[in-house]
Amino acid sequence: MRSVKIKPGLYPPNDWTKIIRAWTVGLAFYGKDNIFYQIDHKATNGPIKYVVLSMTFVWNFVDLFVVLVSMGLSTKFSQLYRYISDSIRHRAPTSEHCWEYIRITYVSLCEVVETTNQSIGQLVFVSYATNIYFICLQIMYATQRQPFMINKIYFIYSFLFLIFRASLMFWHSTQVQYWSQQPCLLILQLPNEEYCEEAQRMQIYSKRGANLTGIGLFVVSRDILLTIAGTTVTYELVLLTYWNRSQDAFTNKTITLIVILGLIMCYIEYERLERIGVNAKNIIGIIFYLDTVIITILMINFSRKWHSVATQWQYVESVFRCYADHRKQSNLKSMIRNVSSVLIGCGILEHFISKLSLVYLQYQEANFCHWDVHDFPRYFASRNYSFIFKYIPYNILVLVFMEYANAALTMAWTCQDLMIILISQGLAHYFQIIYDQVRLFNNGIMITSEQFWIDIRYQYKLVCSLVDAANDLLAPLIITSCGTNLYLICFQLLYITEKSEDTITLINHWYALVYLVLKMTLVLYSAAMINETSRAPLNICTKVPNAGWCLELDRFINQLRTEQVALSGMGFFYLTKRTMLGMAGTVVTYELVMLKFAEDTEGIGDVAPCSKLAFSKDM
Known part of the structure; x- marks a missing residue:
């Protein structure tokens, strides 16, 4: 027996006690049938509920305990740091006796951390492992189709609370090592006359620092946060594969995993730019990952809501079927196939040329720096994905998945534009049928x-x-499409204006520019044809003689004159032929702004040859 279901209208109004009793029995048996088949539920339901509730809160208490202990330890180290900082800032003389007192205090705090770690090391390990597992579990549940809104709300809230709790625990537990190492930086600022043996010993101790560990298996530090992010992605992939092996479900969860990976890459790019500086060229990395993640999320939302539009589209198709010209219908199908094949093929070729250019540049880098590269795939992985392979051993399958994720995010640009083009062609086709009549x-x-x-x-x-129903779904994609294409065209023009010594790099930028211009032109023209074909009957209707004039014709003419039928970017602009000219002018304006930005940031963010930052996304 799994649960007791109550059907509405099964009991008379005066028999509510039976209903309440039935629900009580149902709740008792739900999830605990292995217990209540052996004993009476009346005597044990309450205690078992209490035990389950208590065990649930153990997760919160473990994290809370680690947070409070870490706050206490890090606060002591920060107080000692501020004492040293105030002494140096106010030029107070620090004798050797003073440094001896500071060192003894520091060593005592380190011993407290070591003793505490021996007691709570198991809890730290369990807390980290539990949070990683349940984050993966909640991501998996959140991507499932839920039968009721309350289930969806529960899983979303549970996931957000878990992220908040885990982030709080991760942050405070890493503060212990952070503040224990800060005195080392202050001692470096000491003038020579105050630097003594005790200060040197204090510098050695604080450089090593003190930290919590997970029973010695890992050290709790800020560096571990990226490791946790990578571990979460890996475990999520394993969990999704184990949970549901059906092709459709695996595809949806793989997309979710790619989105998560894209967000992680955004953070890594942000950290890299923070270290080396921002210029007009190197900002493309974080824009690429952020933009493609947003597009992927919008495409997922589009696919989930498309069913209602598809149902309406099917009805419109049934109405127009008897009026359509079969020859034009066949031409539309051929055009859709040809446009899809050309755009997807050109998009794949653009990504291939880009990767070929990157491989060539890294090969040239290895020759220039006299690096001996025997296994080039391993070298390529270490230079582009060192943020992963410095935490886990090199694996060709991981490299293949990272390249697949990168290609999938890149193709999001093409898929977004292709979706707008195909839907626009379909809608314009129906207006063309009306015009033909x-x-x-x-x-x-x-x-x-x-x-x-x-x-x-x-x-x-x-x-x-x-058109209105389709525009409600396409509007966010139209904004991202126009914005992305404008920026990428300006970015490619920026590269082309500079001299390039490598032919493959020049081919890459010229091909990318031509492909972008072609794709953007197709998007704007296809969308503009909706507006053009919707207004096409107006000129003919005004030629109808008085003998054929009627009220319905008059209303139709008024509708053609007053109603704006066009796709829009959430009402900010409408895609018409005038928009195409406006976009051309906007490209010129933005290109001038980007050239000025490139001039102002010249020399910033440039990496020296043979540096670890030259092609890698990590230090």
Whole structure:
């Protein structure tokens, strides 16, 4: 027996005691049938509920205990740090006896940390392991389709609370090592006349610092946060594979994993830029990962909400099927296949050329720096993904997955634009069918009945309603598409204006620029054709003679003149032919701004040859 289900209307209103008793039995048996098949639930339901509740709060108490202990230890080290800092800042003379007192105090604090770590090391290990596992579990549950809204709210809240609690525990536990090592930096500022043997000993002790550990298996430090992020991604992939092996479910969860990986890459790029500085070129890394992650999330949201639009589209298709020209219908299918094949093929080729250029540059780097590279894939992995392979052993499968994730994020740009193009072509096709019916009266002589204009206006309203429904889903993608294409065109123009010594690099930037211009032109033109074909019947309708004039025709003409039928970027702008000219002017303006930014940041963020930062995303 798993649960007791109560059907509405099964009991009379005066029999509520039976309902309450049935629910009590159902709740007792739910998840505990292995217990209540052996003993009576009436006597043990309350105690077992209490035990389960207490065991649930153990997770919170463990993290809270580690946080409070870490706060106490780090506070003592920070107080000692401020005492040293105040002495140096106020130029107070620090004798050898003073440094001896500071060193003894520091060593005592380190001994307290060591003693504390022996007592709570197991709890630190359990806390870290539990939080990593449950973060992976909640990510998996959050991506599942939930039957009720309350389930979805529960999993989202549980995940956010878990992230908050784990972040709090991670941060405070790493503060112990951070503050224990800070005195070393202050001692370096001591003038020579005050630097003594005791200060030197204090410098040696504080350079090593004190830290908590997970039963000696790992040291709790800020460096471990990236390791935890990488471990979470790896465990999430294993957990998702184990949980559901069906192809569709695995695809959805792989996309989620790629999004998480993209966010981690954003953080890594941010840290790198913080170390070396920002210029007009190296900012492309963080923009790439942030933009593609946003696009991927928007595409996932689009796919989840597409069903309602597809149902409406299917109804419109059934209405227009009898009016459509089969030859034009076949041409539309061929055009959709050709556009999709060309854009996806060009996108894959653009990514391949970009990777080929990167491999060539890194090969040239190895020759220039006289680095002996026997295993180039291993060298390529260490230079591009050192933030992963400095924590885990090199594995060709991990490298392949990272390259797949990078390619998937890159193709998000193409898929986003392709989605806008194909939907625009489909919508414009329906307006073209309406125009073909009205075009028969272009000579201004033929007249028709009022019923014809009733049918035409009904068809027009159907397509307009479909445009509005599609635009509600496409609007965020239209904004990201226009913004991304504008920036990337300006970025490629910035590179092309500079002299390049490598032919492969020059080919890469020129091909990328031509591909971007072609893709953006297709997006704007396809979307603009919705507006053009929707207004095309207006010129013909005004030629209808007085004998054929009727109320429905008059209403149709007013609708054509007053209604704005076009895709928009959330109402900020509409995609018409005028927008294409506006975009061309915007490219010129933004390119001038980017050139000025490149001039102002010249020399900032440039990395010396043969540096570890030259091509890698980590130190």
